[in-house]
Amino acid sequence: MNCDGLYLPSFNRHTYTKGLILKNRFEILGSAHNIKEIRQKERQGVNIIFVSSIFKKNKNYLGLYKFNTLKSFTKKKVVALGGINSKNIKLLNLINLWGFSGISYFKKKPPQ
Numbered sequence: 001m002n003c004d005g006l007y008l009p010s011f012n013r014h015t016y017t018k019g020l021i022l023k024n025r026f027e028i029l030g031s032a033h034n035i036k037e038i039r040q041k042e043r044q045g046v047n048i049i050f051v052s053s054i055f056k057k058n059k060n061y062l063g064l065y066k067f068n069t070l071k072s073f074t075k076k077k078v079v080a081l082g083g084i085n086s087k088n089i090k091l092l093n094l095i096n097l098w099g100f101s102g103i104s105y106f107k108k109k110p111p112q
Contacts, residue, residue: 002023003026004025004026004027005026005027005028005029006026006027006028006029007029007030007031008028008029008030008031008041008044008046009030009031010030010031010032010033010037012030012044013040014044015043015044027047027048028044028045028046028047028048029046029047029048029049029050030044030046030048030049030050031049031050031051031052031081032049032050032051033051033052033053033060033062034070035070035073038051038070038073038074039073041076042074042076046076047076047077048076048077048078048079048098048099049074049076049077049078049079050078050079050080050081050101051067051070051071051078051079051080051081052080052081052082053081053082053083054067054080054081054082054083054084055082055083055084055085055088055091056082056083057083058082060082061082064091064094064095067080067095068094068095071095071096071097077098077099078097078098079097079098079099079100079101080092080095080097080099080100080101081100081101081102082102083102084100084101084102084105085102085105086105089105
């Protein structure tokens with residue numbers, strides 16, 4: 001398929017990525033919400049783990065303290081997801097992240 005990467009959602013538990021011959025700079029990304037899913041993503045050979053939700057109050061809501069604790073269980077690059085906006089972006093400086101992603105932060109509001 002000549003892809004540059006592969007995304008494995010948290011519900012994907014298959015470990016078929018091990019032993020694949022991949023082209024240079026091929027990235028395997030995965031998302032996780034708890035320690036069990038982080039371990040699964042490590043077994044799948046992911047390079048970057050998206051952990052959610054850091055700020056958005058949903059069923060996977062972690063908050064800064066729980067997020068930082070969860071992040072400490074892996075040596076992989078960690079990206080924060082969930083509810084990141086211009087009001088709470090400065091709080092991300094409190095934790096050592098590889099990156100963050102937030103729809104509400106990057107989405108431009110239309111002029112009114």
